[in-house]
Amino acid sequence: MSNRKDCSGCQNPYTPQMARIIRILPQIQDHQLFQIQFEDQQLVKSFTYRPGQFVMLSVIGTGEAPFSISSSPTHAGVIELCVRRIGHVTDALFKLAPNTMVGIRGPYGNGFPIEQLEGNNILLIAGGLGMAPLRSLLNYVLDNRSKFKDVILMYGARNPEEMLFKYELLNLIDLADVKCLLTVDKDESKTWKAYTGVVTNLFEHVDINPAQTYAAICGPEIMFKFVLEKLLQRNFPKDRILMSLERNMQCGVGKCGHCMIGCKYTCLDGPIFTYWDAINLPEMI
Ligand SMILES: Cc1cc2nc3c(=O)[nH]c(=O)nc-3n(C[C@H](O)[C@H](O)[C@H](O)COP(=O)(O)OP(=O)(O)OC[C@H]3O[C@@H](n4cnc5c(N)ncnc54)[C@H](O)[C@@H]3O)c2cc1C
Ligand code: FES
Incomplete structure (x- = not known):
């Protein structure tokens, strides 16, 4: 929308x-x-x-x-x-x-289709600065907790020093309202108490029913590739995979054409696209 x-x-x-x-x-x-x-x-x-x-x-x-x-x-x-x-x-x-x-x-932009997400499990998968838009969705879901089923967050950063909203997210680990899985690629300080390894390793720790789940993804391009592989291996319906994509933008209101992918304006039709949209517009990801 x-x-x-x-x-x-x-x-x-x-x-x-x-x-x-x-x-x-x-x-x-x-x-x-x-x-x-x-x-x-x-x-x-x-x-x-x-x-x-x-x-x-x-x-x-x-x-x-x-x-x-x-x-x-x-x-x-x-x-x-x-x-x-x-x-x-x-x-x-x-x-x-x-x-x-x-x-x-x-x-x-369109934002996440929150009404459509209601009544479903929500799986949020973020890498690096991708946590910025997903934090909005996460807090919205937690503030309207009864409208959603299971809520799972998988977030990966390069190391503990590069994890955004670290203390806020560490506080979620013990909550029953959300399964909060945090991982870092490397922990040279040996102080990190959560997971180590890439974000896709976190799939081992969750049991997901794709037919009742919406996945929301935001992160670096390379992360999309591996996360999409995992979701598709689990038979996630393509219209239940929501991706927040960034494109070079200037006007933000559909006038300049800078953000166009095929016939779509990222600033109007996005930045949230389904995987279904993406396979119909191959240059999208
Ligand atoms: C929908 C949307 C949401 C965004 N949300 C955030 C956010 O929450 N936090 C944040 O820090 N940034 C976000 N960005 C990215 C941010 O808008 C750019 O980094 C912006 O260019 C910064 O402006 P600047 O003048 O400082 O950098 P510039 O001087 O314009 O550019 C610095 C470098 O970044 C490159 N670049 C510019 N835009 C992008 C882009 N969209 N993707 C990849 N590379 C780019 C340029 O080519 C250049 O190499 C978002 C972008 C979009 C389109
Ligand atoms: S940013 Fe100008 S058309 Fe989208």
Whole structure:
């Protein structure tokens, strides 16, 4: 489902709304979580989104870039973006202090089909920064726990120092509401108490009924290949595999064509696609 409404409510789709960085929480190296609140109090109350949607954030005088919303719509008032410093805009963003204004437009993209997911088991599989959009879905599901069956998270990072939201996720390990499986490729410090090995090894620890489960995947491209192999070996229906994909984006609103894959606009028709969509558009993954 495309979401073509935006927060600006005005004619020009490129006009951002002013928002304030209220808190910056350092994560791992070169990754920070930005808590952002709109200046317009009406918008603070009315702004909502689906897990899996993204916003365009502008650093005034520098430029803008798309970022997945990492918070859950069940926590209204503040949006959280987990950002990796990689280039022009993110460099400038990392130089800002709390209380600085930025521009936000959106939310954009389709997001996860949450109503369709209700009544099913939810299997979330993330690698690296892929946890950013999946954290929104995870927290949404946990806040609406009775609407879903089993909830399983498999998350892999290179090492314990590179695991995003580490303490938040470690706190989930002992909860009965979710089976939280965390793994790192390597643990040279020998301090890691959860699993070691690639994320696909975690499939050994779960018993999944594909006909009653939706899998949501986000991570580096190489991870998709191996995770898809595992899911298909288990006869996962292709329309029950949901992938959050990133493409180079400029406008976010279906005007510039930068994000097109075949006849699809990633910014409107995605960034969440089913595996079924992907096999019909081979250049998608
Ligand atoms: C829907 C969507 C959601 C995103 N969510 C997040 C998020 O939650 N957190 C986050 O840190 N980043 C996210 N990104 C990626 C982020 O938008 C880019 O890294 C962006 O280019 C950063 O802007 P910049 O000006 O700092 O980097 P630039 O100076 O534009 O680029 C730095 C380098 O990254 C490359 N690049 C740019 N865009 C992408 C891309 N989409 N995929 C791969 N390489 C790219 C460029 O080619 C260049 O080599 C998302 C992208 C999309 C499309
Ligand atoms: S980003 Fe411009 S059309 Fe999608």
